[in-house]
Amino acid sequence: MGMEILVSTAKFLIVMTVILVSVIILVYLERRISAFIQNRTGPNRVGPYGLFQAIADVVKLLLKEDIVPKNAYKPVHDLAPIISIGAALSTFAVIPVGNTIELFGTTMKLMIADVNIGILYILSVTSIGVYGITLAGWSSNNKYSLLGGLRSSAQLISYELSMGLSIIGVLMISGTLRLDQIVQHQTMYIGGWLPNWNIFLQPVAFITFVVAAFAETNRLPFDLPEAEPELVGGYHTEYTGLKFGLFFLAEYANMITAAAVITTLFLGGWHLPYAENLGLSAFTLSLLQVLAFCAKVTVILLFFIVTRWTLPRFRYDQLMDIGWKVMLPLAIANVLVTGLILVL
Amino acid sequence: MTLETILFYALSFVSVGSALMMITRRSPVMSALYLILNFFALAGLYLTLHAQFIAVIQILVYAGAIMVLFLFVIMLLNLGDEKKLSEKMSYKKIIPAGLSFGLLMELLYIVSYAKSDLPLTHIERATEIGTVEYVGKALFTDFLFPFEVTSILLLAAIIGAVVLAKKKLD
């Protein structure tokens, strides 16, 4: 019992640290890539190639004065960023970053909690994240914030549906809600050579899920909640200092989580094709698999960033139309077709 | 006291407390927030009963979807002057309040008196019942008919909502 708690705590700390560090790297990457796309230089003053820019930003945010507007509702104003960051970080608890690993004489799974409702847990935590944004918008007592909050909650709810429905196809194929078993199921090969990844079996579900993930993370082309020309900063207009930093962190942590979920569900998770036939030792194989997982996540994150700087923003009604009239029917049709194929 | 009983009392305290807070708050948004807290406490109670599936669904559906819409509507309506929402005590309200209080006391008395009436059946494999597999199997075999009826019920509710709320009945 004591050992288990220790192991869990250790896993938890490691995962948290990794996420926080990757957020810093991600912010730097995003700024450099966007600068590259727009033919600018980007941050290049702090440290070599501007590498420490993100750290400088963090220090700045921490030292800034925390301003709460006069008419804001303080308890909720304080609570909102906590909800956001809490939801963003706790999703990672059920994601398997690798297969089992032998360490100090015990075999352990490379995930914090192995629950049999894994994927439902992810969905429910994501749905809780909405509150952070909605409440931030409401408690600031500012029209721009409120509109931003309302928009985002409408957007998140609309896309949660297609997100949930697109997952169902995957669930039907793998027959379980446990994420590690979903990954295990993807380690097989079709016809002996093509990895049995769900992206090949469920291309439609993959597309709907990725689009929904973009919407859920409020990334362009779906970043309506903070559309600058219309809403100033959106829901976090009235936030400064640490609390703004938390929202910022939550946004990028959400991106990482989304990328991790996409990897787990559709890209074979930690599976490194053909590596198991190379005759490596179990420990090396495990390490390689963790690296494979990280590589896949990185690729998706880069995709997120590049998309952001190449596509224009949707109009709000277009956004809703896509959510309800395209993505949702598509996801339902996918479930139907998958069911039919499975029955036959 | 085992961990389970401690958890039970803690969660029960939170759920009853948040329910009380919910009905006594003046601001509708705060009421909604306390209701959400209440849902979380309930989900926790389900977890102590090994009903993982119900617990997650409770959060996913009630806290995650329905209450967001609630908040949405409250914010859109922007009820504004919250003082108008509060009501003054008048003699007309004392009688129903007294009756309700009496009913509550009666119920509390009977429940505490009837503790021994509860059958102490120990259901075997209780931990299995809460899993998705079990719930799914039950829904599509023994409870197939209620399950199907529920879909008709939801259809009726959708039609009703559209009939009442559609902007223009061409």
Place this chain on the structure above:
Amino acid sequence: MNNYLTDFWQATPIVSLAIFALLTLIVDAAGKDKPVLSYWMSLIGIVVAAGFSVASLGASTPLFNTMLAQGGYSSYCNLIFLGSAFLCIVLSRNYLERLQYHRGEFYVLIILATVGMMLMAAALDLMIIFLGIELMSICLYVLAGFIRKKEKANESSLKYFLLGAFATGFLLYGIALIYGTAGTTNLALIGKSFPQLSHNSLFMIGAGMLIVAFSFKVAAVPFHMWAPDVYEGSPTTISAFMSTGAKAAAFAVFVSVFIRTFDIGGTKLSDVLAIIAAVSMIVGNVTAIAQNNLKRMLAYSSIAHAGYMLSGIAAGNIEGETGILFYLSAYVFMNIGAFGIISWMEQQDDKKLTFDDYAGLSSQHPAVAALMAIFMFSLAGIPPFAGFFGKYYVFLAAVKAGMTWLAIIGVLTSLISVYYYLRLVVLMYFRDGQASIEEKVSAPAMAAISCAALFLIVLGLYPSLVVDIAKGFFKI
């Protein structure tokens, strides 16, 4: 493991009606601005379901893992609900066209509500009862506010919804307590252990909560407050549907839970019901005298009728059960008839709804006045119309169960009721006035109402037609 899919082929009345509800919806969506298509589709659905109900009268095997009964009692109740829905739909077409609210969804909702009622009558499990009640109620909440621009319609819909949701809370809490103490929601199993359970106070609280919920649905005092306002604000044909079909369904549940399952004769529950019945009769009838709006008068009269029928349930014997079935068969037709005629008279903006508007109706429209008189006589319980025998049977049941006092209250309050029913008849026949129906009554509506009146006379002359059938359901 059983394959319950085959059971769908046997639950034909309910399944076919549900399918027709979907067809009506599709027809409505496909044929734009042609609600007439939905009208016909829904009528066909009702006829088909009625045919299946008659065909399955003899069946008795429970379906779906003893969730749903078929044949006998449930089939007979189905016919009552379907009759009510049929008349309501036929009457609604003209009424809605006149108010410019003729829309296909109206019929879909009526059909779905009827499906809910049929579920309630056939339920062998508390869960199905809950689902049936909800299906029926949700449709009715919407139908009550169907005329969206009318303020009173909105009020009635909201009032019905809020109070109905509250009643649902009682129902669910009651079901939870019963499940907690009995360990099952199956009615047959609960019935088996009722003798022990009836000493369990938690179980009795649960049963009491069921009484509250069901009494709300039948509009019995003290859970009747919603009825007058809702009946007044709703479209008149929907008031007819609510006061007949919905009430009949709630009584069907009352009978199947409290008599067939609990067998409450002589228990405390029966005393509770007897008191509710007595208060309903007194309050309903006395308040009805003071009403000047006909819809409100009929609302209070329906509360009183709920009281009469509840005395049959309080009696809890076979006479009570058959009496209620007979009463329901008669009541549905007389009340729909009365509301139907009111819907012909009604003008835009709730005009022509008071007693005085009917003065001298007989000289202008003798046939309509005669029909209305028949319904009023039957509601008052004057022989030879069916209403008389309904009252006779339930009061007889009360006397046999040793509740003579209840029967006496029933007879005395019936005498009070004669005053307000006959007041309308007197106005129609012996007062001069300009009462008239502005638009022509459509032939199908006229035929439907006449059939209802004819049915009342036939039933009044040969009550054994129904009673013999009904008695067959309850032999054990």
